[in-house]
Amino acid sequence: MPEFLTLLPPKEALERLFAHISFNPGSEDVDTISAPGRIVAHPVTAPHPLPAFPRSTVDGYAVRAGDTYGASDTLPAYLTVTGEVSMGTSPDFSLTAGRCGLIHTGGMLPAGSDAVIMVENTQVVREGEIEALRAVSVGENVLKIGEDVAFSDEIIPAGARLRPAEIGGLMALGITRVSVARRPLVGILSSGDEVVSPEANVRSGQVRDVNSYSLSALVEQAGGVPIRYGIIPDDAGRLFEVAFQALQACDLVVITAGSSASVRDLTAQVIDALGKPGVLVHGVNVRPGKPTILAACAVPAGSPPKPVIGLPGNPVSALVIAYLFIVPTLHRMLGMTNPEARLGLTARITINLPSQAGREDWVPVKLRMENNSFLAEPVFGRSNLIFTLVRADGLACIPADATGLEVGDPVTVFLF
Amino acid sequence: MPEFLTLLPPKEALERLFAHISFNPGSEDVDTISAPGRIVAHPVTAPHPLPAFPRSTVDGYAVRAGDTYGASDTLPAYLTVTGEVSMGTSPDFSLTAGRCGLIHTGGMLPAGSDAVIMVENTQVVREGEIEALRAVSVGENVLKIGEDVAFSDEIIPAGARLRPAEIGGLMALGITRVSVARRPLVGILSSGDEVVSPEANVRSGQVRDVNSYSLSALVEQAGGVPIRYGIIPDDAGRLFEVAFQALQACDLVVITAGSSASVRDLTAQVIDALGKPGVLVHGVNVRPGKPTILAACAVPAGSPPKPVIGLPGNPVSALVIAYLFIVPTLHRMLGMTNPEARLGLTARITINLPSQAGREDWVPVKLRMENNSFLAEPVFGRSNLIFTLVRADGLACIPADATGLEVGDPVTVFLF
Numbered sequence: 001m002p003e004f005l006t007l008l009p010p011k012e013a014l015e016r017l018f019a020h021i022s023f024n025p026g027s028e029d030v031d032t033i034s035a036p037g038r039i040v041a042h043p044v045t046a047p048h049p050l051p052a053f054p055r056s057t058v059d060g061y062a063v064r065a066g067d068t069y070g071a072s073d074t075l076p077a078y079l080t081v082t083g084e085v086s087m088g089t090s091p092d093f094s095l096t097a098g099r100c101g102l103i104h105t106g107g108m109l110p111a112g113s114d115a116v117i118m119v120e121n122t123q124v125v126r127e128g129e130i131e132a133l134r135a136v137s138v139g140e141n142v143l144k145i146g147e148d149v150a151f152s153d154e155i156i157p158a159g160a161r162l163r164p165a166e167i168g169g170l171m172a173l174g175i176t177r178v179s180v181a182r183r184p185l186v187g188i189l190s191s192g193d194e195v196v197s198p199e200a201n202v203r204s205g206q207v208r209d210v211n212s213y214s215l216s217a218l219v220e221q222a223g224g225v226p227i228r229y230g231i232i233p234d235d236a237g238r239l240f241e242v243a244f245q246a247l248q249a250c251d252l253v254v255i256t257a258g259s260s261a262s263v264r265d266l267t268a269q270v271i272d273a274l275g276k277p278g279v280l281v282h283g284v285n286v287r288p289g290k291p292t293i294l295a296a297c298a299v300p301a302g303s304p305p306k307p308v309i310g311l312p313g314n315p316v317s318a319l320v321i322a323y324l325f326i327v328p329t330l331h332r333m334l335g336m337t338n339p340e341a342r343l344g345l346t347a348r349i350t351i352n353l354p355s356q357a358g359r360e361d362w363v364p365v366k367l368r369m370e371n372n373s374f375l376a377e378p379v380f381g382r383s384n385l386i387f388t389l390v391r392a393d394g395l396a397c398i399p400a401d402a403t404g405l406e407v408g409d410p411v412t413v414f415l416f
Numbered sequence: 417m418p419e420f421l422t423l424l425p426p427k428e429a430l431e432r433l434f435a436h437i438s439f440n441p442g443s444e445d446v447d448t449i450s451a452p453g454r455i456v457a458h459p460v461t462a463p464h465p466l467p468a469f470p471r472s473t474v475d476g477y478a479v480r481a482g483d484t485y486g487a488s489d490t491l492p493a494y495l496t497v498t499g500e501v502s503m504g505t506s507p508d509f510s511l512t513a514g515r516c517g518l519i520h521t522g523g524m525l526p527a528g529s530d531a532v533i534m535v536e537n538t539q540v541v542r543e544g545e546i547e548a549l550r551a552v553s554v555g556e557n558v559l560k561i562g563e564d565v566a567f568s569d570e571i572i573p574a575g576a577r578l579r580p581a582e583i584g585g586l587m588a589l590g591i592t593r594v595s596v597a598r599r600p601l602v603g604i605l606s607s608g609d610e611v612v613s614p615e616a617n618v619r620s621g622q623v624r625d626v627n628s629y630s631l632s633a634l635v636e637q638a639g640g641v642p643i644r645y646g647i648i649p650d651d652a653g654r655l656f657e658v659a660f661q662a663l664q665a666c667d668l669v670v671i672t673a674g675s676s677a678s679v680r681d682l683t684a685q686v687i688d689a690l691g692k693p694g695v696l697v698h699g700v701n702v703r704p705g706k707p708t709i710l711a712a713c714a715v716p717a718g719s720p721p722k723p724v725i726g727l728p729g730n731p732v733s734a735l736v737i738a739y740l741f742i743v744p745t746l747h748r749m750l751g752m753t754n755p756e757a758r759l760g761l762t763a764r765i766t767i768n769l770p771s772q773a774g775r776e777d778w779v780p781v782k783l784r785m786e787n788n789s790f791l792a793e794p795v796f797g798r799s800n801l802i803f804t805l806v807r808a809d810g811l812a813c814i815p816a817d818a819t820g821l822e823v824g825d826p827v828t829v830f831l832f
Contacts, residue, residue, distance in 0.1 A: 051623070088608075090620035106676070107621070148803050162633075165806050165808075168627070168633075168731050169806045172624055195504070196504075205503070205505045208587055214581060215580070217452035345761040390585045410788075
């Protein structure tokens, strides 16, 4: 458990944490109407085919295709109009040879018809009779039953996020309730004798709590529910007490420690004492955020361990590490599939950026568009000041196997 | 106002609409804690500098830099330890020549000191005395007052979205309330005799309302508040009545019309009658979604016109057109700056896609990563079935000046 003896790469560190957690998100049924953004807990299947009846895709006449064979401008086929299909009803007539029915886009085909001829390809001869000026083939301009989805098709896999299209698709099938992953509860503790509430009158030497709020916002954005346990003084007993209470109530506990080495050690000891197996990773080969702690703690003993993440106190380090470790942990808890695709884009770096080989660097960048591709311009700030992040659009990764980037090199940028 | 006489390109169509609307979003004050995702209404300035006092960025000793000049491993400078800076307090001592003070990361520099020497570069000689093993320069390892932001700096411009970093930055400055753009109210009307509520028992010939719900989800995602006015039968009088009521109450009204030409004409006439100047665009050179209506209607007469958007009834066309017209209108109403950068990524198309020159095509695509770059694979579906969108990650644009795309061509993909 001592700090910094072995610095794991971030990916390995996260894998080590995940290996000790049994992800079992739990689900709840909600109204589809309130489900946008939620993650589907179980695969959703179609209770009936869609469309549920054969529909016309054009304005025209429902016909028996055979009646139009050979028809052309010069040699039209004559058809008797039997009736008109009213929208929203089952046609009250059926077609026999030589007959057709007026139909609108979305209308239901009458029995006996197997195609629709577009109104543009017809001509009214007299009341009740038309000329078909071309031939249509069987199925032309018709949506067959089940052509969108068939009965019992899996329409939404478990782990998918409900976007506007999914909400519409569920409603199309009459699925007005849906089972979604329960939102993980995330306990957030800020520690540090110098940290005071944002509402407080700040005295010289004190700083306001930033991390409780920036992390809350990130947790919400990632699909979790933040629960703030306030500011805890640098006292092992008090920190243990609050962290233990948070761990009983929450699915994940995040503690931001002070920045000095002694306070970080105190935090690591408290986390390790919370439950077995305790601290798994102490120090990660990443900048910023080296003094990160990843732990899994079983409370009570013998129960499945829950993740506890110790973040550096610096607001920028805390937020960068939260993007690297808390967001993927929440996505995993939610059972999300392929969440990365949403966030990364490729840009070209605008300056040379040296970096230490073997260490992964995350650099705040501002994006701008030039010739239809993105340029990523690093936003520099001494000692990771919070407003360097405010001035950035996202984080660019300098991979561990690089010794830096040269002007024009492609970088993956994760957007805030 | 007749349909399809002049098909405008989508960008020009939107510009014509925007030219008739006076965007005046209005603002409201909210707790910073509840503000993630909201758009800042007025520029936010710093009420005081940050940091508010000189802070150490390392664990070590606050010193007068001059006292360390020339110090080295072999010729250290001897300094007397006057005291220790407690975190969160103003130091109760100041430094005179030859003296130093123990300080932790984030601690406040005592009066008289102008630099910090890292603990690694010192050695304790005896209780109360240390050796400085190297020289530090003035300001070394110190964050000066205002180094993050200076007093009255603009820290967040109007139109910016409040992300986790902004929330943290506001709290760092004690700004616990913030003025954000009021969420625009969006009235949504579904029309069509064949359309029934998702809860209803569906009879043959009827379809469930998809658009009210997919559009509601999209409006929420874009920062608006959806208000559903239900399903209106294809009756001009009733449609006018409900649309007029919606327009009085909302900032934007969206009507999805049935798909047949006669119903679309009815919708256009109703929209045009709502208020002046009425229908501005009737038909857009885009696929899907050609029968789009853009209007600006003053209710009551003489008041600033509000946008009214008529969407095709097909759920895919409706959603694609909503991404192209409703989302940018909402972003403009919210006063958002540079909203596009968040959504577009570049991918390479996996097949040849023909398209008609002069028309902009939007194709649902599934993304996959190969060799660190995105491939966009078109998801095809006849007649724009809603589940083709469910199977897609976003929409790829085939620009109007292209006659199609060839395998490997870059495309911009807007993610759902």
